[in-house]
Amino acid sequence: MDKNLNIIGKSKPKLDGKERVSGRAVYGHDIELPNMLHARILRSQYPCARIKSIDCTKALGLEGVKCILTAQDVDVNRIGYKRDHPVLKKDANCQRDEIAAVAATSKEIAAKALNLIHVEYEEIEGIFDPFEAMKEESRQINLHGKGKDLYGNKNIAESFHYSHGELEKQTKRSKVIVSRRYELPRVTHCCMATSNITADYSTMDGRLTLYASTQVPFLYQRDMAHALKMDPSLIRIIQPVIGGGFGSKLDMYPFEPICALLSIKTGKPVQLLYGREEEFLASPTRQTMIIDLTSGADADGKFTFREVRITMDNGAYTSWGATTPFVMMQTYSSLYQVAACDFQAKAIYTNNPFAGSFRGYGNPQATFSIERNNDLLADELGLGKDEIRLINANYPGEITGQGLHFKTCGAKPALTKVIEASNFIRKNREKHKGRYLKGVGLASMLHVGGGAKIYRSDGCGTRLKLDHYGYLDIITGSSEIGQGSETVLAMIASQELGIPMKHIKVVNTDTDVKPWDVGVHASRTSFVAGNSLLGAIRLMKQKLDRKAAQLMECEAGEFLYENGLIKRDKKEIRIDKVAREMHFGSPNELCIVEYFYEPESSFQDKQFMGDVSGNYAFASQAVEVEVDTFTGNVKVRDVYVSQDVGRVLNPMGLQGQIEGGVATGIGYALTEEMIYEKGYLMNPSFHEYKLLTAVDMPDIHFYPIETLDEAGPYGSKGAGEAPLIPTAAAIANAVSNALGIEFLTLPLSPEKVLKAWSEKKQNELANSQSI
Amino acid sequence: MDENLIPISFTINGEKVSKRILPSLILIDLIRDQLQLKGTKPGCLEGECGACTVLVNGSAVNSCLYMAVNIDGKEILTIEGLSSIEQPLHPIQEKMLEHGAVQCGFCTCGIVLTTKAFGEECKKEGKIPTRKEVKKSLEGHLCRCTGYVKIIDAAEDYLTHPSV
């Protein structure tokens, strides 16, 4: 882009930040409608049980109880990506299963009513281990699963196979081969606002309004309509301010149609809010995975092949999370140059809670396994951990084995930057003595940067309205979930049309008003919604240019848009005047335009070959840790992040995304784990499920790489998910570097680290004595 | 039923209020449900996240753990009380925006109030806190979006320039 940018690239505070910082922003929890009822859900007492009877008589007798629903009372379709998930359950398949739901005049009465519902269960021994579930003699866990027909095993929910190159030949030419099994834990989003929905059904016109914290309103509308057997157009989704998403709001969950049903049955608005314990029990998780990865390299350190088998614990039902292999296979096939790759992933039904999608979408797990193996390959070859990565780094123009086309690629610059900035080469060789041992680790990542064609369309619509007074409404299909995309949109419009930021409003919360968009996922919003907006601006400028030329009596052609003026040479006219003249002069039209943008990315074929994204993001992180060998405590001291973001649009917003992502990555590496015992969650509170706090935060050093990819707005790429993807891998590498111990699982909790350290010391002692 | 209700009087955001409440009423429910001040956020209702922070006689408390009867005779400040017609945003809030400390914002109001209380404490002791102390003061707050860095920056900026 050749013109001078005076807004893009400069830090701008969040568009509606003042509302949020002053307590005025209305989140789902803050909605109150007249005559509103309060709902609660009764969940299963057991992870696996037959339900013999449900008696609601007592609960219905309680004053204030307006409606109770069980599976028997509703006529609905199953939900979920595989339509294998009943909204209300006839039998229990996991601890979070919804058995009954109550609507009452107060929260207290609804809670009391739950205790009065009598359910008779017959407990069944559950299956909690995916390998167990795959055995021939195991019973079918989800009766709606199609695994038997599709994949030859009744408990396989979803299966992927991808390969490129000649595996056998590459195995033979490998000088070193490393094989490891990694186990990654189940973690959860911990959005600060718990799940919430308010449903308002009008018996007058049969329309349903949902105040829903979804990040995919149009897919949600369709899913809801399918569940309720309604016409989608009768359902209006209004998104309140969303208190954190991170992927958790990509699926529709049973509580949402349940709340809608309660409203439909009572004819009153109904609100359902999760408490924190319920949020832990019944909101989505990042899937736990068992990854068997074999990687090879030749004598020069070039990667030869990767062979990977992944077993994902799908839980009892299938959500979008089961499609994370789409993303993971890109990482295995194309993160660094790899001559051959064979990838298989299976999602296996168990009686554990079902897994959803979470920022990074399988990529933190995949990256962890690859980057651990890379360190081991380097060690065996006697190469530096920096060297092996630089030798194999992706490069501009590369078309990978899977067909991803890296038109621009900042992989090598990002690696080089963090290696230098962290003093990696020196620090990686340093040996420390004493109680506190330091180590450094390195990891890179590859992620889609321009959306991902997974759904039939990856597009976004934009409507622009310039009013008589020079104020602009951007009516965009895209959603804001805290990530700051609407600020970026306003910046783009301000840049292009010369309208001050404070005269721009972004309208994006109502499916009755906004045009279609696939939703917030795959780090796509700034890219796809940004391109859509630029398309709409082009159309609007054509209109304005024409009118301005007429009014200023000069030739048609391009004008300069600045400070609310449209100019060329010495002539200028106020933009609001042009809009007014457009309306009142002939041919009497409004300054409104609409544009739909569909990225050029292609749908992958059945073999998963194809250029799935508009562009690709690359990043490297170097992490320095200090391990206390007395307590096993790992302290992350410094994180060096370098990321190919195409172009920095809003430096402050970007930096916030980076820091937030890294923090979540550190939690994944060190503290977070949902502990399940036989299908029961043992730590459903912030007291036992530890998030980082301010005192745990390391210094984060960020070095953006600008590759100016022509597909993205001003050359930018998606950036939201990338920062958390390599963090855990880099930390694990750093801890290994510090202690000389390999870890195959996360989190690296003090107990785990301490245990490994004392075993190592004992072994050393035993060895020295036996000599 | 009625004789179970306990009369209390308190000041909230500068206004005097008298009420009869159940002894079991939790402060956050009084604030959000009865007084309709929705800026105080329910993040966990178990004293772990700090989103529900309000000031009672100038000290930051988790309103989800505080019994409403105990505010009798006291002064409460919620986030709404920081804004006035003349000055819509308090300097701490300005700093939060300036530093990009707000993403989803669910944690923000609690953090603003804690920082205000800590600032007053520092002023009383006549000290300017170190970055480490600023971090420590925020330890009771969880934020899933920002990674805290910008929040710490904003709080530090405010606390080390107390004249504003």
Ligand code: FES
């Ligand atoms: S809601 Fe009070 S501490 Fe979380």
Ligand code: FES
């Ligand atoms: S900004 Fe979202 S929790 Fe802090």
